[in-house]
Amino acid sequence: MNDTAGIRTPVRAIIADDHPLVLLAIENLMRSYTNMQIVGCAADATELFVEVDRSPCDLVLMDLNMPVGVDGCGLEVVKQFKSRYPHVALIVLTMETEVAALQQVISLGVDGLVSKRDRIDLIHVAVVMALARECYVGPAVRALIADATLAQRLDFVRGTLSRRELEVFTQYASGFGVSEIATRLGRSVKTVSAQKCTAMRKLSLQTDAELFRFAAEHGVLTEGCVQSR
8 A cells, every 4th residue: 555655654553353354354454555564453442452552553443342341332442542542543443323423433533434334445545544634434424424414404494394384395496386386285376385485484595596405405305305285
């Protein structure tokens, strides 16, 4: 891996994972990187701290959910690690899908967060960015966080508008005119127009252009948002 050559020679790394096959796969992968030296491996958090104390390193790759020994939960281990070894780049691997937990890991100042569902070769990208002190978040984690954010935005819209206002707002954002919506919903044009205006006022939208952009950004057009009469 030529990218590591310009960062530090050699890069000393420690890997921690409780699954022997995963540990072996990552170790073999990282040994193929140019100027990468594996100076230790660990099967739980306690062993990890022992290894880092015994073998100074530049980079640690650790599983979030491995047995944590006496050092608490996975998030607590990350917090302790960042406190004890602030100058060591830390990349966290995980199978975690709970968005709140993933966001908490990122907030603790890790240098990389990669899902084990991502391609293993993305560890290469995470390593290069971590050594450059730029936090890398893998695509699977980014997708989970983005979906959760969109769901929160959609919940806001549903909580702000009445059912009938949401029906009109959604259909208008989908490209139907007021008259078409009135026919589709069996309401008068005047009623539909009023409900559209009320929805826009509640959402602080001034123009149709703002309405269309808001609908796209808040997931209003996603399947299941349109509620039946």
